[in-house]
Amino acid sequence: MKYAFFLGCTVPVRAQNYELSARKVAEKLGIELVDVPDFRCCGYPVKSVNFKGHLVMSAINLALAEKQGLNITTLCNACSVTMIEANEELKAHPDFLEEVNGELSKFGLEYKGTVEVKHFARVLYEDYGLDKLKEHITRPLEGYRFAPHYGCHFIRPSKVYAEFDDPQYPVSLDRLVEITGAEAVDYPEKQLCCGGGILGIKEEVALALSNKKLGIVKEKNADGMISICPFCSVMYEGNQKKIEKTYEKEYGIPVLYYTQILGLSMGFSSEEMGLKLNRIKPRALMEAFSNG
Amino acid sequence: MTINVKDLDRDFKYQVMREPGGEYLSRCFACGTCTASCPVREIDERFNPRKIIRMTLLGMKKEVLESEFVWLCTACYMCQERCPQDVMITELMNAIKNVAVKEGFVHPSYTAQVEALKNFSRLYEVGEFENKKRQKIGLPALDTETKKEFVQVIDDYVSGLLKGGEE
Ligand code: SF4
Ligand code: SF4
Ligand code: SF4
Numbered sequence: 047m048k049y050a051f052f053l054g055c056t057v058p059v060r061a062q063n064y065e066l067s068a069r070k071v072a073e074k075l076g077i078e079l080v081d082v083p084d085f086r087c088c089g090y091p092v093k094s095v096n097f098k099g100h101l102v103m104s105a106i107n108l109a110l111a112e113k114q115g116l117n118i119t120t121l122c123n124a125c126s127v128t129m130i131e132a133n134e135e136l137k138a139h140p141d142f143l144e145e146v147n148g149e150l151s152k153f154g155l156e157y158k159g160t161v162e163v164k165h166f167a168r169v170l171y172e173d174y175g176l177d178k179l180k181e182h183i184t185r186p187l188e189g190y191r192f193a194p195h196y197g198c199h200f201i202r203p204s205k206v207y208a209e210f211d212d213p214q215y216p217v218s219l220d221r222l223v224e225i226t227g228a229e230a231v232d233y234p235e236k237q238l239c240c241g242g243g244i245l246g247i248k249e250e251v252a253l254a255l256s257n258k259k260l261g262i263v264k265e266k267n268a269d270g271m272i273s274i275c276p277f278c279s280v281m282y283e284g285n286q287k288k289i290e291k292t293y294e295k296e297y298g299i300p301v302l303y304y305t306q307i308l309g310l311s312m313g314f315s316s317e318e319m320g321l322k323l324n325r326i327k328p329r330a331l332m333e334a335f336s337n338g
Numbered sequence: 339m340t341i342n343v344k345d346l347d348r349d350f351k352y353q354v355m356r357e358p359g360g361e362y363l364s365r366c367f368a369c370g371t372c373t374a375s376c377p378v379r380e381i382d383e384r385f386n387p388r389k390i391i392r393m394t395l396l397g398m399k400k401e402v403l404e405s406e407f408v409w410l411c412t413a414c415y416m417c418q419e420r421c422p423q424d425v426m427i428t429e430l431m432n433a434i435k436n437v438a439v440k441e442g443f444v445h446p447s448y449t450a451q452v453e454a455l456k457n458f459s460r461l462y463e464v465g466e467f468e469n470k471k472r473q474k475i476g477l478p479a480l481d482t483e484t485k486k487e488f489v490q491v492i493d494d495y496v497s498g499l500l501k502g503g504e505e
Binding site: 053055056058059060062065066069081083084086087091092093094095096097098099102103106135142149150152153155198199202203204205213214237238239241242243244246247248251252254255258320323 | 357358359377378381382406409410411412413414415416418419426428432433435436439444445447448450451452455459460461462464468471472475476477478480481485486487488490491492494495496499500
């Protein structure tokens with residue numbers, strides 16, 4: 047199993063604990079993640095400004111993967127949805143593909159439309175498979191309770207994700223959490239958006255959205271939230287202190303990347319999974335799974 | 339809001355429908371399911387996707403494009419999943435933003451992001467400093483070069499729009 051590893055803009059500078067844990071977990075599972083030095087932004091920020099410009103940016107990355115004969119896996123919901131949608135648009139509209147290739151040809155690139163893009167969590171769920179994953183769980187996280195946050199762009203729009211999971215009542219991340227031996231905490235409004243997409247547009251509305259979900263999760267008394275998107279983590283973890291202050295609340299909810307808890311259940315230490323890089327320290331886990 | 343018929347722009351809806359994502363605008367039958375599904379609406383009552391769609395269909399171009407509301411959509415796709423008419427609302431919101439940009443209304447946060455993309459080919463710079471930090475925790479260094487491909491795309495598709503409108 048081999049994928050071109052698409053890091054995007056946010057993960058490599060703001061979610062190094064995510065990248066670190068994903069790389070280690072993949073290696074142990076025998077999933078080869080190939081770094082492609084020329085990969086850059088997926089095009090997401092340009093979509094709101096100019097749709098075709100964003101298609102070209104996505105296509106540059108798609109063409110680079112195609113050149114190596116590899117499908118792409120990503121760690122970020124926004125990178126995934128952007129390249130998946132662009133890919134579908136290019137396949138559905140030959141005129142778009144032609145225009146895009148006209149642009150790419152200036153750099154000796156061409157995109158034929160043969161690449162598939164999948165979020166790493168989906169790769170684990172679908173391509174690797176829960177049964178095989180289960181064989182690697184040597185230290186089940188019994189007694190821990192985590193609230194999964196899917197993030198919108200892991201499951202929506204159904205236009206591109208229909209074959210994967212339900213757009214409003216998804217199950218995949220719950221199953222992935224359960225595989226680690228922990229309980230996946232069910233809670234209302236699981237599908238609610240973190241607000242990350244408008245943090246730079248109107249902070250108070252974005253924070254209000256995150257506050258809403260943090261409040262719901264707090265009531266469930268979970269050991270933490272599980273995220274699979276660096277933007278979602280910026281909202282729930284990076285901004286949690288600010289939200290607590292704004293709304294006069296006390297949450298103190300750790301937010302972990304899925305690959306971190308998966309790694310712990312596979313026998314990695316909390317140090318190896320970069321838990322000390324988490325902004326809200328998951329203290330119980332850090333103590334229980336420390337190697338020193 | 340009183341509507342003055344002579345201020346309406348009859349071409350506006352066609353302008354939106356010509357943008358990728360705007361194609362299905364006229365399917366809307368104003369049921370309001372989108373507004374009832376919208377998490378932003380729950381926080382700020384003034385944000386109302388059904389109303390934005392009505393205003394667009396009526397030709398209230400200036401009101402739609404000048405308001406900050408089109409920029410408040412988080413692209414969560416809840417409305418799009420529930421719309422009985424398959425208006426593809428999230429994509430429609432994006433099409434309206436694209437029209438706004440062409441007409442010279444771009445939200446400043448996007449101008450800043452495009453600037454960063456042109457300089458670094460990424461939203462955040464990865465230079466020697468970031469690479470040292472990465473290597474220290476056992477992550478590989480990343481290629482730091484600004485890619486000419488990205489500079490070119492931004493020049494061809496975006497810079498002109500940000501300088502003050504197309505056409
Ligand atoms: S940041 Fe928000 S809008 Fe973006 S994928 Fe995550 S949940 Fe969805
Ligand atoms: S849900 Fe669809 S049909 Fe109903 S008002 Fe919204 S866009 Fe129109
Ligand atoms: S996609 Fe935009 S308009 Fe639709 S429900 Fe989400 S925030 Fe509201």
